Amino acid sequence: MDDAVRSDPPRPGPGDPTRPSGEDAAIEVGLDAMRCRGDWTVLRVAGIEAWLARGAAEGLTRPRDGAATAPIALDCGALRSLDTAGAWLLHRVIATCERTGRVVSLAGLRPEHAALLEMVAATAAEAATALAPEPSALARLGETVWRGGGQTRELLVFVGEVATTALRSLARPARIRWRPILYNVRSAGFDALPITGLLVFLMGIVIAYQGASQLRRYGANIFVADLVGLAMLRELSPLLTAIIVAGRSGSAYAAQIGTMKVTEEVDALRTVGIPPLEQLVLPKLVALTIALPLLTVYADMLGVAGGMVMAKSELDVGFADFLERLQYALVLSDFLVGIGKAPVFAGIISIIGCFQGFRVAGDAESVGHRTTVSVVQSIFAVIVADAIFSIVFNRLGI
Amino acid sequence: MTTETTPHDPMPTAATDAQRPIIEIRDLHTRFGETVVHDGVDLEVREGEIFALAGGSGCGKSTLLRELILLQRPQSGSIRIFGREILGLDDEQARSLRRDWGVMFERGALFGSLTVSENVGLPLREHTTLGDALIDEIAAVKIALAGLPPSAGAKRPSELSGGMRKRAALARAIALDPVLLFLDEPTAGLDPLSASRFDELVRHLKRLLGLTVFMVTHDLDLLWRVADRVAFMVEGRIAGIGTMEALSTSQEPLIREYFYGPRGRGAREQAWKRR
Numbered sequence: 001m002d003d004a005v006r007s008d009p010p011r012p013g014p015g016d017p018t019r020p021s022g023e024d025a026a027i028e029v030g031l032d033a034m035r036c037r038g039d040w041t042v043l044r045v046a047g048i049e050a051w052l053a054r055g056a057a058e059g060l061t062r063p064r065d066g067a068a069t070a071p072i073a074l075d076c077g078a079l080r081s082l083d084t085a086g087a088w089l090l091h092r093v094i095a096t097c098e099r100t101g102r103v104v105s106l107a108g109l110r111p112e113h114a115a116l117l118e119m120v121a122a123t124a125a126e127a128a129t130a131l132a133p134e135p136s137a138l139a140r141l142g143e144t145v146w147r148g149g150g151q152t153r154e155l156l157v158f159v160g161e162v163a164t165t166a167l168r169s170l171a172r173p174a175r176i177r178w179r180p181i182l183y184n185v186r187s188a189g190f191d192a193l194p195i196t197g198l199l200v201f202l203m204g205i206v207i208a209y210q211g212a213s214q215l216r217r218y219g220a221n222i223f224v225a226d227l228v229g230l231a232m233l234r235e236l237s238p239l240l241t242a243i244i245v246a247g248r249s250g251s252a253y254a255a256q257i258g259t260m261k262v263t264e265e266v267d268a269l270r271t272v273g274i275p276p277l278e279q280l281v282l283p284k285l286v287a288l289t290i291a292l293p294l295l296t297v298y299a300d301m302l303g304v305a306g307g308m309v310m311a312k313s314e315l316d317v318g319f320a321d322f323l324e325r326l327q328y329a330l331v332l333s334d335f336l337v338g339i340g341k342a343p344v345f346a347g348i349i350s351i352i353g354c355f356q357g358f359r360v361a362g363d364a365e366s367v368g369h370r371t372t373v374s375v376v377q378s379i380f381a382v383i384v385a386d387a388i389f390s391i392v393f394n395r396l397g398i
Numbered sequence: 399m400t401t402e403t404t405p406h407d408p409m410p411t412a413a414t415d416a417q418r419p420i421i422e423i424r425d426l427h428t429r430f431g432e433t434v435v436h437d438g439v440d441l442e443v444r445e446g447e448i449f450a451l452a453g454g455s456g457c458g459k460s461t462l463l464r465e466l467i468l469l470q471r472p473q474s475g476s477i478r479i480f481g482r483e484i485l486g487l488d489d490e491q492a493r494s495l496r497r498d499w500g501v502m503f504e505r506g507a508l509f510g511s512l513t514v515s516e517n518v519g520l521p522l523r524e525h526t527t528l529g530d531a532l533i534d535e536i537a538a539v540k541i542a543l544a545g546l547p548p549s550a551g552a553k554r555p556s557e558l559s560g561g562m563r564k565r566a567a568l569a570r571a572i573a574l575d576p577v578l579l580f581l582d583e584p585t586a587g588l589d590p591l592s593a594s595r596f597d598e599l600v601r602h603l604k605r606l607l608g609l610t611v612f613m614v615t616h617d618l619d620l621l622w623r624v625a626d627r628v629a630f631m632v633e634g635r636i637a638g639i640g641t642m643e644a645l646s647t648s649q650e651p652l653i654r655e656y657f658y659g660p661r662g663r664g665a666r667e668q669a670w671k672r673r
Binding site: 041042043045046049053083084085088089112115116119120122123124361362363364365366 | 527529554555572607
């Protein structure tokens with residue numbers, strides 16, 4: 001039987017799910033000899049791995065008389081087949097024994113298996129040096145902070161580059177690209193009308209509804225116009241519009257520029273002499289600066305309309321009364337305060353969206369990551385800016 | 399199990415070993431709508447050889463490769479791999495079959511979200527129960543075997559050059575020590591020096607791991623220097639099959655054009671000089 005096995009059996013039946021001919025890799029350990037059996041192939045070596053993991057090789061191979069340097073024979077005559085994974089484990093068995101000071105003499109190894117073992121041993125030395133140590137928690141924290149700081153600096157550099165590009169464009173107005181600007185006004189502004197209108201209208205209803213129960217208690221029904229008008233015009237409609245646009249258009253900017261970076265279109269633009277910032281960023285910035293204030297005006301109207309509908313049904317304040325009261329409640333500065341924030345929000349959204357787009361490096365996953373980051377960062381920055389506006393306006397008494 | 403010689407015949411002689419077909423394609427027909435892609439393809443790949451499928455662009459060689467690796471189904475015909483009919487396998491059978499071959503795609507198809515080492519370890523994690531540390535070590539061996547420096551393992555595919563990406567793709571293809579290796583345009587997009595190193599690599603791996611290699615290529619240097627046998631495909635049929643020497647004397651006009659065009663002649667002269 002032993003002879004039959006030794007006479008070069010073919011590889012275990014490929015394509016056969018049950019693999020009847022396979023035999024799990026095994027190793028028998030005696031005092032001064034070890035014997036490998038079975039198929040030392042990737043699907044059958046799990047036992048050897050476990051055996052090594054138990055540290056069995058170190059304990060079992062030490063001879064009883066204490067002569068730790070006694071040679072040990074490794075008989076591979078019954079080794080049916082060997083692949084890279086098996087060779088790697090065989091190498092580990094040998095290396096483990098040699099670490100305990102014993103010399104391993106191989107016997108019965110077929111020439112093609114010996115070649116494989118030799119190759120694996122050669123790469124092992126190389127691979128061992130390659131594994132970089134895992135960084136400690138402190139090192140990782142430091143790296144994160146350092147990267148965050150670097151990103152802020154890069155953002156500032158980007159803002160500066162965009163500003164100089166914008167000035168250069170102003171100096172040569174003929175080079176301003178009107179077509180992409182108009183296209184972006186349409187896609188970021190006009191196409192966003194339905195969703196913005198719906199959300200702000202619902203917000204007007206909610207504000208009026210929440211206010212109604214309080215106002216009714218004091219018989220101050222008519223002041224619902226003050227409530228809705230001020231809340232909408234000063235705060236909610238600019239903020240909501242900016243958040244919707246950040247999700248809709250800021251993400252699209254990041255994804256578009258990011259994909260163009262992956263496919264080297266950005267580099268191609270540069271080589272034909274078109275500065276990418278001029279072609280890709282300025283039109284978006286200009287378009288959004290035009291579109292977002294317009295969207296905000298539209299949102300003001302629909303938000304107030306939502307409040308009016310609720311005032312009529314809940315508080316019996318008719319449309320005419322509501323509008324008349326609104327004239328007294330609001331002054332021009334309330335409207336301008338809201339509209340005035342919109343261009344700033346537009347700048348934040350387009351700059352962050354484009355910046356993250358340019359930070360894409362390499363692959364599809366990076367595009368997705370950068371797009372997400374652009375939305376999160378621009379919404380965050382919009383809210384922070386809004387808070388700063390509130391403080392400043394408060395101090396100025398507007 | 400049929401009565402024919404099973405792959406685990408206990409006493410195979412050297413002669414039957416070399417003759418045993420690994421891939422047998424019989425009367426294969428493929429159509430995409432009205433377009434006929436394969437019009438009766440017959441082909442046999444023997445164990446232990448490096449077999450190349452050549453032909454002009456759009457002649458159906460990539461489709462044939464996709465059919466062999468179960469990504470596409472022909473309309474009719476028979477494909478036997480390791481002596482088993484592969485058309486109409488269930489999922490479990492297909493899975494076990496896929497474990498026995500490796501595929502290297504033309505553009506590498508490395509997963510961008512994983513490092514090279516994780517890419518190579520992926521088939522091992524999927525098909526074996528080995529521990530993570532061991533899988534990483536085996537992946538490192540494969541990466542070295544594919545001729546990449548050890549530092550490449552921790553990199554993302556996007557950080558590699560085109561040639562290194564090909565090698566990483568090859569390392570993943572041989573992760574499970576397959577019996578059969580499919581290569582789709584292995585040298586496309588490589589500079590001549592990298593391409594000739596890749597030739598050496600394929601031959602070296604074949605010797606070391608005892609692979610059978612099936613490759614689709616139109617790189618004439620690769621055909622001359624690496625392939626044991628070449629099949630030449632023209633308009634959905636095999637127009638000629640044999641060693642490059644035999645094919646180069648073929649009277650088939652399209653094959654002659656292929657070999658005796660300006661580039662074909664150059665590659666042939668180079669090959670003769672080297673021999």
